[in-house]
Amino acid sequence: MKAHFILLVLLAWGASVLRAAEGQLPTPPAPAEPREMKLPQPAEKTLANGLRVVVVERPGLPLLSAEFAIKSGGEVDPPEAAGAMSMLSTLLMRGAGQRSARQLAEAIEALGGAIDTGAGWDATSARLTIMAPPAAAGLQLLKDAVRRPTLASAEVERLRAETLDELRVTMEEPGTLARAALARLIFGEEPYGHPLQGTPKSVARITRAQLVKLHATYFRPDNAVLVFAGKLTAAQGFAWAEQFFGDWQNPVTPLPPGRPAAPGGKPRTVIIDMPTAGQAAVLVGRAAIARKAPDYLPGLVANTVLGGGYSARLNAEIRVKRGLTYGARSELGAWRRGGCFVAAAQTRNSAGPEVATLMRAELDRLGAQPVPADELDPRTSTLTGAYGRALETNNGFVSELAHRAVQELPLSTLQAFPADVRAVKPEAVQTFAREHLRGADTCVVIAGKAEDFRASLERTFQDAVVIPQKDLDLEALDLRAPGSNR
């Protein structure tokens, strides 16, 4: 064995090349003819009480998913009670109908199913995933969870303690802190400006009365959608919707109007100094567009070119070319009343400001010249390919359809999305970048060990404000705890 090993080492490349000498062509073969993606057509119906029901039939595996979503999320958290809708969404499964929290968990898990709940921006949802035979029993539990949650005081207190402990852990992650700080810089006190889960201070303040009121105000059939995908017929889905939700009455009071989002704060650079951080999180972002904005698709493509995958520009420059990160990405959050663009990466502490500068430069480059066709085409393929893969699953279908129903977009965009994306022109991407992604207009947040990058910070971000981690207050507009040193 040893002799064999030494021989291989001595031959080095020679050995490898010999092994490959036969048969291997120097260039890849050409692709074959593309095949069409066939998507099933969703069926829809609105019940007399206003509940919109959508069904996609996917025969095959004995599985189905059902998502119940209300069209209100963390943006309706009462002032001073950030995190309330998120807390309410968790409490839906902590006791409902005749069942205690434990009985509800036992009941759904005995069926081999799950009901996952959560609050996002513009939507709060409860999703049932279950094998087809026991689906009706699962829907009964879903019905109780969304219509008749107990919201017991003891459960509120238990969840508060759990959430505070979870925040104790996540507030030590540079990425989580930086993200929460950036949202506050971009949106101020307006909707979308706070962490969905709340802050340690706000979670401590939320009252049971606020949660009960949130449920009474927003959980109503005319503010909700129900989407099915999987092994069921449209007729069965509509019948189940009628059986479990048809007798649900709307309150007489109208739904309160939403608050508009802030137009976007002025550009600022904030350093959160975390003396024990093992790495720095770097975020560059700014307010962008709402979901229904006419330039949403160019925005989506612009984001994909910048940070929508391994080969996108941010990762190519920061990871592939320079080895400064394990991954650089960006996202375009586009909601009912506003949205934002965020580029993010984690890097060694010493490289924090360098990575932020590289990100801003890439934003400017996208506005400076149109994306060449041989780059735009592969990046839009990344987008349509991911979409096609998501639609291999029932959960993928209910996510895409619930999103459209919640944002009141035509369901036909399910079929049209790939072609619509491919129709986006390079000029539209460039225009979007010029209007919404100028580097100088962005806010920058670096959460990490400031000592390791202070010198480069002074060269590149002279206006940076350094806030020690212990003085950070995510509720304050300037992110500083009252009374802390400036």
Added chain:
Amino acid sequence: MVHGAEPVSVPPLAFMHRTLANGLDVYAAPDHTTPNVAIHVWYHVGSKDDPAGRSGFAHLFEHIMFKGTRHTKPETMDRLTEDVGGINNAFTADDVTVYHEIVPAHHLERLLWAEADRMAALKVDAHNFQSEREVVKEEYLQSVEAEPYGRFGEDIIKKSFVVHPYQRPTIGTIAELNAATLEDVRAFHNTYYRPDNATLVVVGDFQPAQLDAWVDKYFAPIPRPAGPVPRVTAREPARTREQRCREFYPNVPLPAVAVTYLGPAARSADALALEVAQEMLAGGNSSRLYQRLVYEKQLAQSVEFQADLREDMGLLVFRVVLAHGRSVAQVERALLAEIRRFAARPAGEAEVAKARNRLLTDRLHERETCQGKAAALAQAAVVLGDPRRVDTDLTRLQSVTAADVQRAVRTIFTEQNRLVFEGLPETMKETKR
């Protein structure tokens, strides 16, 4: 079936198998309901095979596999996948290194060409090697140093094995990553990246005869090197008495406790029963440990249990992060009491049926995608040693009983087979516990 009466019948995954003359195992399962195809190449080499003084090397090497061959430039895999709406990735585990792609089906031949190309010969220059090593160091910082419980997680593994190379963390250490050379890369490829140490799995929209022809064209010419593939022979001794240890960390906001037990290998007859045990103990909000430690007594912020069965042996790990204000001793006592209770007497049938139903649902979800099917088939063929288990395990899983579970855990959850490891905030160093 819901209460364990009628087994759910799942259509079998109709797959084909052949072994090429050079030793490459090929599994294929056509599925014409998807426009995509998933390609998996599993190499039977993992972090337990890291060369001496090169902790983290198998994983670093996995990254280098994307950095060019005799015929291709770095990042060619991304050109062939991402650029046409596909995706690629890879991961390194203790026993295997896995490369996988999903592409629109009409690109299948190109990916077979590319996988054969990098199996046959890598050609990486010093610049690309060094730059990718920096990326891996950032991966280390992100997953170990910047994560509140990252170092604690690494230490659980290090402290759980005395002799076996499973004690080495897959990601390695900065010093040993820095020591790696291009020469190591060449030697590692020659030693382990050979057709008789690899398994190709293809699932999706293709014609089997066409696939066979392409496999013959691209993979069959790769020669099988002489001599066997070296294997780890170290054997971890059985534990003979309870061990206790403690470390302090700068960014651990709440104290944590891990309890580990050595267990059987992945191919053990008890593997499915241990999977059911994992689900019963910590699988959902009605699981025992969540109910007792998180919900009822509010002793823990989180509780996890994983029966990680590997090729040579298994490691069963409990991980608890304490709730604010609780004492480590109190939480340890409660956790150990639950483990003892679980091993002492069989659970009720309803509790076992619940776990079985949840696991079955998970496996059905896995079968929704060609990616999931390819991974399950490869796992059965490579790790479990019998590809038919991709189907037969679904039936066997539904017949696991409470007695099976208890029999499996009784000999594992003993005091002498136990390691108790506390990961504490540095601020607790000065104060008495």
